Amino acid sequence: xxxxxxxTSVYTAINSAKTTRALLKAAGLLFIGLGVLGLLIAxxxxxxxxxxxxxxxxxxxxxxxxxxxxWQVRKQVPVAxxxxxxxxxxxxxxxxxxxxxxxxxxxxxxxLYWYPASLQGLIQAVAPLSQWLRNxxxxxxxxxxxxxxxxxLVMGVHALLKYRNSxxxxxxxxxxxxxxxxxxxxxxxxxxxLNQPEFYFSYFWPLKYDYLFPAxxxxxxxxxxxxxxxxxxxxxxxxxxATPVLTYFYGKRWYCSWVCGCGGLAETAGDPxxxxxxxxxxxxxxxxxxxxxxxxxxxxxTLLLWVNSWSEGRLLGDFSHGFASSYGFFIGxxxxxxxxxxxxxxxxxxxxxxxxxxxxxxxGLLQKHFSRFRITTNGGLCISCGNCSTYCEMGIDVxxxxxxxxxxxxxxxxxxxxxxxxxxxxxxxxxxxxxGERYAGTPLIARDDIKLLG
Amino acid sequence: xxxxxxxVIIGNGIAGFTLAQQVRRQxxxxxxxxxxxSATHFSRPALMYVYMGxxxxxxxxxxxxxxxxxxxxxxxxDRVEEVDFAAKQLQLQSGSSTAYDTLVxxxxxCPAFYNWPGQEAAGVQGFVxxxxxxxxxxxxxxxxxxxxxxxxxxxxxxAEMLHSRGIAVSMLVREELYGQNVLPRQEAQLICDHICTQxxxxxxxxxxAAVLPDATGRVRAxxxxxxxxxxxxxxxxxxxxxxxxxxxRQTALELDRGIxxxxxxxxxxxDVYAIGDCAQFRKxxxxxxxxxxxxxxxxxHGQALAATLTGNRRAYARGPSFNSAKFFDxxxxxxxxxxxxxxxAYDSIYWQHQNxxxxxxxxxxxxxxxLLGLNLIGVRYRHDxxxxxxxxxxxxxxxxxxxxxxxFDPEFSKTYEQELMQQYREHFPQxxxxxxxxxxxxxxxxxxLFSKAASCLQNNR
Numbered sequence: 025x026x027x028x029x030x031x032t033s034v035y036t037a038i039n040s041a042k043t044t045r046a047l048l049k050a051a052g053l054l055f056i057g058l059g060v061l062g063l064l065i066a067x068x069x070x071x072x073x074x075x076x077x078x079x080x081x082x083x084x085x086x087x088x089x090x091x092x093x094x095w096q097v098r099k100q101v102p103v104a105x106x107x108x109x110x111x112x113x114x115x116x117x118x119x120x121x122x123x124x125x126x127x128x129x130x131x132x133x134x135x136l137y138w139y140p141a142s143l144q145g146l147i148q149a150v151a152p153l154s155q156w157l158r159n160x161x162x163x164x165x166x167x168x169x170x171x172x173x174x175x176x177l178v179m180g181v182h183a184l185l186k187y188r189n190s191x192x193x194x195x196x197x198x199x200x201x202x203x204x205x206x207x208x209x210x211x212x213x214x215x216x217x218l219n220q221p222e223f224y225f226s227y228f229w230p231l232k233y234d235y236l237f238p239a240x241x242x243x244x245x246x247x248x249x250x251x252x253x254x255x256x257x258x259x260x261x262x263x264x265x266a267t268p269v270l271t272y273f274y275g276k277r278w279y280c281s282w283v284c285g286c287g288g289l290a291e292t293a294g295d296p297x298x299x300x301x302x303x304x305x306x307x308x309x310x311x312x313x314x315x316x317x318x319x320x321x322x323x324x325x326t327l328l329l330w331v332n333s334w335s336e337g338r339l340l341g342d343f344s345h346g347f348a349s350s351y352g353f354f355i356g357x358x359x360x361x362x363x364x365x366x367x368x369x370x371x372x373x374x375x376x377x378x379x380x381x382x383x384x385x386x387x388g389l390l391q392k393h394f395s396r397f398r399i400t401t402n403g404g405l406c407i408s409c410g411n412c413s414t415y416c417e418m419g420i421d422v423x424x425x426x427x428x429x430x431x432x433x434x435x436x437x438x439x440x441x442x443x444x445x446x447x448x449x450x451x452x453x454x455x456x457x458x459x460g461e462r463y464a465g466t467p468l469i470a471r472d473d474i475k476l477l478g
Numbered sequence: 479x480x481x482x483x484x485x486v487i488i489g490n491g492i493a494g495f496t497l498a499q500q501v502r503r504q505x506x507x508x509x510x511x512x513x514x515x516s517a518t519h520f521s522r523p524a525l526m527y528v529y530m531g532x533x534x535x536x537x538x539x540x541x542x543x544x545x546x547x548x549x550x551x552x553x554x555x556d557r558v559e560e561v562d563f564a565a566k567q568l569q570l571q572s573g574s575s576t577a578y579d580t581l582v583x584x585x586x587x588c589p590a591f592y593n594w595p596g597q598e599a600a601g602v603q604g605f606v607x608x609x610x611x612x613x614x615x616x617x618x619x620x621x622x623x624x625x626x627x628x629x630x631x632x633x634x635x636x637a638e639m640l641h642s643r644g645i646a647v648s649m650l651v652r653e654e655l656y657g658q659n660v661l662p663r664q665e666a667q668l669i670c671d672h673i674c675t676q677x678x679x680x681x682x683x684x685x686x687a688a689v690l691p692d693a694t695g696r697v698r699a700x701x702x703x704x705x706x707x708x709x710x711x712x713x714x715x716x717x718x719x720x721x722x723x724x725x726x727r728q729t730a731l732e733l734d735r736g737i738x739x740x741x742x743x744x745x746x747x748x749d750v751y752a753i754g755d756c757a758q759f760r761k762x763x764x765x766x767x768x769x770x771x772x773x774x775x776x777x778x779h780g781q782a783l784a785a786t787l788t789g790n791r792r793a794y795a796r797g798p799s800f801n802s803a804k805f806f807d808x809x810x811x812x813x814x815x816x817x818x819x820x821x822x823a824y825d826s827i828y829w830q831h832q833n834x835x836x837x838x839x840x841x842x843x844x845x846x847x848x849l850l851g852l853n854l855i856g857v858r859y860r861h862d863x864x865x866x867x868x869x870x871x872x873x874x875x876x877x878x879x880x881x882x883x884x885x886f887d888p889e890f891s892k893t894y895e896q897e898l899m900q901q902y903r904e905h906f907p908q909x910x911x912x913x914x915x916x917x918x919x920x921x922x923x924x925x926x927l928f929s930k931a932a933s934c935l936q937n938n939r
Contacts, residue, residue: 102806104806107532109530304542305544405800408523449804453887460923464929470784
């Protein structure tokens with residue numbers, strides 16, 4: 025008994041630990057502030073201060089401050105308490121801080137896509153890194169890639185600590201970090217260093233829509249010789265063979281929450297905003313009404329470009345290029361960038377993946393109709409609490425299925441596994457099993473056959 | 479239920495709501511749910527997550543407004559003041575009245591207070607209803623120390639909630655260990671250890687003697703049965719719940735602690751039924767209490783009565799029981815019957831992790847080796863398969879052959895069935911296990927552990 029009985033003196037210990045934690049947290053925030061200041065100085069330029077010193081220095085201090093802060097708010101807090109206050113904190117509950125952050129992010133994307141000259145200071149700041157990695161000057165896309173990868177790395181640590189008791193999340197998070205850092209940042213830079221075409225082996229059509237456009241194919245084959253031919257081959261294999269096969273065995277998650285860079289950013293930097301996704305029936309109707317037409321759009325665009333290429337422009341003239349450039353503008357830039365990431369703090373972290381990504385649409389169709397993947401509901405154990413639905417970044421009303429004892433088989437599900445993680449009764453399990461009786465639920469709950477989509 | 483009849487359900491908790499939902503599947507009758515607590519059905523076990531900021535109130539509402547409209551379920555946010563059983567009429571607080579053809583009482587529970595001196599002081603409260611949550615927001619504002627009285631599930635929920643706001647919490651628990659009245663000693667010890675490592679001060683074998691208010695009538699301290707005074711600004715009463723039936727006391731309805739019902743949930747008055755926490759069985763089933771106060775049993779009551787009301791009259795049979803809970807980081811599942819203590823007629827195979835808070839217990843009858851129940855702490859098992867074992871009265875030997883299929887932990891988790899098997903071999907060194915497939919998907923198919931029709935109304939057995 026003496027072992028379990030704690031005296032009140034414990035509280036002094038807890039309180040002093042709390043004070044230390046608060047101090048370290050404040051120090052972390054201070055460093056973050058200094059880092060941002062450094063970046064601002066680099067961006068706007070102050071005579072006498074080199075943008076490299078202030079910019080790269082700012083990035084370094086920002087990273088250190090971020091890690092210090094993350095350690096305090098995640099590692100020092102038990103696993104079950106990681107979502108405490110998610111709906112009470114201004115930063116994660118669409119408060120003033122979230123709006124400011126959203127505006128800054130959106131603003132950055134607008135400058136990046138349409139006013140890159142305004143980012144000269146920051147581009148100069150990462151120039152030495154670009155020289156070292158790629159042996160060429162930096163441009164806005166290198167700046168973007170650097171920031172993006174850094175966000176995945178630092179917030180990857182955040183995710184690793186937040187979900188530290190779950191092997192699934194540890195492995196999955198390491199996987200997205202690996203693919204972003206290795207396949208989407210270092211390898212393309214290395215290819216440029218060797219004077220080869222820049223190529224992202226972890227992206228493919230229809231997400232990386234131009235990888236099957238005739239112009240890209242011609243460019244790769246002409247400039248990359250054998251390697252270029254391999255790149256075209258690799259892209260085609262991923263799109264048409266690997267995708268159906270891997271999705272059959274593991275569901276869409278093998279790509280969306282293990283490999284993809286957009287998914288990687290969403291699962292790391294976007295993780296604190298996952299509960300902001302809209303779970304209403306209306307949102308699902310919008311999702312279906314947008315994402316499949318986008319897939320159709322990119323398919324038609326690709327087809328038209330090839331028809332045009334084969335007919336050497338006689339058949340369609342400039343028409344197909346107009347199609348391609350409007351796809352690039354509306355879907356590639358505005359949707360995936362400005363809205364997809366800029367609106368993280370307001371609409372959640374998977375807006376692009378849920379409403380816009382043509383590859384997600386393609387993977388989703390395969391997952392729904394041609395896959396062994398499902399999320400099983402454990403018998404009659406669901407208590408309808410709603411944590412699963414709330415923390416579903418894809419806005420799936422997971423509870424709707426769980427409380428009726430049904431497996432969750434939805435085209436949208438990216439298999440992040442957070443629903444199973446936040447469930448307080450261990451009711452959900454991501455698994456791959458035989459397709460026979462895949463939709464059948466538990467015999468232990470009476471069901472209600474309502475149509476959620478309306 | 480005929481289309482022109484009016485089914486009125488008092489209470490929109492899980493029992494009342496499930497009943498309405500399941501009756502609607504079979505009948506076009508008028509259905510009205512009346513609740514003084516909330517305008518719509520919400521998940522009671524989720525209230526704690528609203529306080530802790532994991533969710534907002536609207537997130538713990540499982541069925542949105544369109545569901546009510548499309549299913550023509552009418553919800554009235556009003557209090558029933560009086561039931562006129564002779565005239566089949568309800569008198570509501572708003573002044574209006576409602577007639578019914580069939581009345582179902584699903585009024586749930588309220589916290590049980592035991593007439594402690596000073597219990598009326600401000601800052602002393604239970605935690606059952608939405609109003610209790612609102613009160614807690616008020617009572618816990620700016621305080622630094624709270625006392626939770628009682629060692630049940632609500633007690634630990636309250637402790638976790640208050641702890642999440644940085645409030646120091648001491649729990650007064652009557653028993654030698656938290657949960658000892660329902661859990662075997664080892665499990666209870668494990669959970670105690672876990673609660674302590676979260677920073678909760680567990681004061682075991684200590685009960686509330688009196689609440690000591692200050693001059694303004696607010697609690698300033700509690701006095702325990704050991705005669706010690708502990709300063710605090712809030713007292714959470716979690717010493718159990720009792721049926722919420724006071725408004726029915728002076729009527730023709732037969733009451734004991736709860737509303738007395740038979741196995742069809744029929745009260746002594748025709749066309750009046752009671753389900754959920756407020757119902758008390760005249761003849762409880764074997765190993766079942768007379769009043770079933772679990773969220774899950776509320777749902778089962780609703781399902782069973784819905785069948786009876788829609789022409790498929792059948793007695794309620796709970797079947798192998800189950801329950802689940804979470805103590806801070808620690809998940810707990812129990813299937814079947816595992817008592818806190820037992821005689822030589824029973825035995826169990828018990829495995830516990832060396833340094834993590836994980837344990838598995840298989841409880842069985844010594845003479846027949848029949849499995850009677852399972853306790854799982856920090857490990858998840860498949861409900862469908864455990865239910866199948868218990869229902870088919872598997873022996874412990876048969877269970878061990880299928881054990882590997884039962885695990886429901888997330889992918890890549892370490893499994894402990896091998897270690898449990900080691901324990902089994904120590905219990906039964908002579909027993910040879912025949913090799914048998916223990917693949918879940920094959921067992922699921924073989925025993926048909928799924929419901930074919932998405933909408934068939936299953937019986938509870």
